[in-house]
Amino acid sequence: YVGLLCVLMVSGAFIFGNPSFAAPLDMHLHIGNSAATFIKNNVVADSLPSIIPLPGSYKLSDKFSGKYFVLRKSTPILLDQKAAAVITTDLRRQWQALLKENIAGLLGVDMDLPFKGIAGINAAKPDSRIVMRFEDSHGNQSKAVGAGKPGSYQLKITPEAAVITAGDATGFLYGIISLIQLGAHAQEGHQGQGAEGLNIPCWQIRDQPEYNWRGLMLDESRPFFGKAEVEKLLTWMAYYKLNRFHWHLTDE
Numbered sequence: 684y685v686g687l688l689c690v691l692m693v694s695g696a697f698i699f700g701n702p703s704f705a706a707p708l709d710m711h712l713h714i715g716n717s718a719a720t721f722i723k724n725n726v727v728a729d730s731l732p733s734i735i736p737l738p739g740s741y742k743l744s745d746k747f748s749g750k751y752f753v754l755r756k757s758t759p760i761l762l763d764q765k766a767a768a769v770i771t772t773d774l775r776r777q778w779q780a781l782l783k784e785n786i787a788g789l790l791g792v793d794m795d796l797p798f799k800g801i802a803g804i805n806a807a808k809p810d811s812r813i814v815m816r817f818e819d820s821h822g823n824q825s826k827a828v829g830a831g832k833p834g835s836y837q838l839k840i841t842p843e844a845a846v847i848t849a850g851d852a853t854g855f856l857y858g859i860i861s862l863i864q865l866g867a868h869a870q871e872g873h874q875g876q877g878a879e880g881l882n883i884p885c886w887q888i889r890d891q892p893e894y895n896w897r898g899l900m901l902d903e904s905r906p907f908f909g910k911a912e913v914e915k916l917l918t919w920m921a922y923y924k925l926n927r928f929h930w931h932l933t934d935e
Contacts, residue, residue, distance in 0.1 A: 732861075732865060732886050732888060733864060733865055733867075733868030733869070734861045734864050734865065734888070734890075735864065735923055736893070736923070736924065738861070738888045738889065738890035739889060739890050739891060739893075740888070740889040740890070741886060741887070741888050741889075742886070742887045743884060743885065743886060743887075744840070744841070744885040744886070744887055746885075747841055747842060747885035748885075750842045750885060751842060751882035751883055751884060751885070752811065752840045752841065752842055752843075752844070752845055752882070752883045752885060753810075753811050753842075753879055753880045753881070753882055753883075754811070754845075754862070754863075754865075754866040754880050754881040754882075754883055755811055755879060755880035755881075756793050756794055756795055756880065757795045757796070757797060758796055758811050758812060758813055758880070759796075759797055759798075759799035759812050759813070760796055760797065760798045760799060760812075760813045760814075760815065760859075761799055761800065761801070761812055761813070761814050761815070762798070762800070762801055762814075762815045763801070763814075763815065763816045763817060764801060765816075765817030766815040766816060766817040766849075766855065767800075767801055768817075769817055769851065769852050769855070770815065770852055770855060774852055775798045778856065778859075779796075779797070779798070781918070781921060782794060782796055782859070782863070783795055783796070785914075785918040785921075786860075786863065786918060786921070786922055789915065789918055789919070789922070790863075790867045792866075792867060794863070796813065796859075810843070811843070811844070811880070812843070812844050812845075813844070813845045813846075813847065813859065813862065814844050814845070814846045814847070815846075815847050815848075815849070815855050815858075815859075816846060816847070816848045817848075817849070817850065818848050818849070818850055819850050832891045832892070833851055833853055833854070833892070833895075834851070834853040834854050834857055834891060834892040834924075834926075835849065835850065835854050835890070835891035835892075836848065836849040836854035836855065836857050836858035836861075836888075836889075836890060836891075837849070837858075837888065837889050837890075838858050838861055838862060838886065838887070838888040838889075838890075839887050839888075840862075840883060840884070840885045840886050840887070840888075841885055842885065845862050845883075847859060847862070857890070857924050860921070860922060860924065861888060861890070862883070864922070865883045865884075865886065866881040866883055867881075869881045869882060869883055892924070892926075896926070896927055897924065897925045897926050897927060898925060898926070898927030898928065898929055899916070899920055899925050899927070899928060899929065900929035900930075900931055901913065901916060901928070901929070901930055901931065902931040903930070903931065903932055904931055904932060904933050904934045913930075
C-alpha cells in the first residue's frame with residue numbers, strides 16, 4: 684500500500700507540474716484533475732484569479748460586480764508618454780512576436796493585441812482597450828505596487844479598459860501576461876466566453892516577483908529535444924514569468 688501510494692503521489696505531481704497535462708495550457712487536452720475542472724466547478728473561479736504564480740494581492744471590484752472586460756482578438760494597447768519611452772519600438776516588435784506567434788499558438792487562441800500609439804487625454808478611446816501607464820519609484824501607485832522592485836505591476840480591470848501600471852518594461856510585460864492568463868483560463872473554463880471575445884472579471888491585481896532568480900534547467904547532455912521544443916519551453920517560461928534559463932549541454 685505504501686508503494687502504491689508513493690506511485691500515485693508521484694503521478695499526481697507529474698500531471699499537475701507538467702504543462703502538457705495541465706489545461707488550459709494545452710487547449711486540446713481535458714484531464715479530469717486539471718485546473719479547468721476546478722474553474723468549471725466554481726471551486727476557485729470566484730475567489731482566486733486564474734494567474735500563475737498567484738499574485739501578491741488580488742480583489743474583485745465591488746463597483747463592477749457581475750461586469751466584464753472583453754478581451755478581443757485585436758484589443759489595442761495604448762501607452763502614456765513615459766511608458767512609450769520605456770517600451771521601445773524594438774521591444775514592442777519583440778512582444779508582438781511573443782504574444783501573437785508564440786504564446787497564442789501554444790494556448791490555441793487567436794490573438795493580436797496591436798500597439799496603437801500614445802494614450803492622449805483628448806484622444807478617442809476604443810470600447811475595449813489595454814492602457815499602460817508608467818509610474819516610477821517615487822509615485823504613490825508604484826509604492827503600492829512594489830516600491831520600484833523590478834517586475835512589479837498593478838492591473839486594474841474595468842468593463843472599458845485593463846490598465847497596467849508599472850515602473851519598468853518587465854512589469855508591463857508581466858501585467859499583460861497576467862491579463863492573457865485570465866483570458867485563456869476564462870476560455871477553457873467557459874466562464875466568460877462571449878461572441879465578441881473573452882469576458883474577464885474586473886480584478887484588481889498588485890504583484891511583484893517573490894524571488895529575483897526564477898529559473899528552469901533543461902538537461903540535454905545526452906538526449907537532445909530539438910530547436911522547436913526548446914523554443915516552446917522558453918515560451919512557457921515567459922508565460923509563467925520565469926527569468927533564468929539554465930541549459931545543461933554536457934557532463935564534461
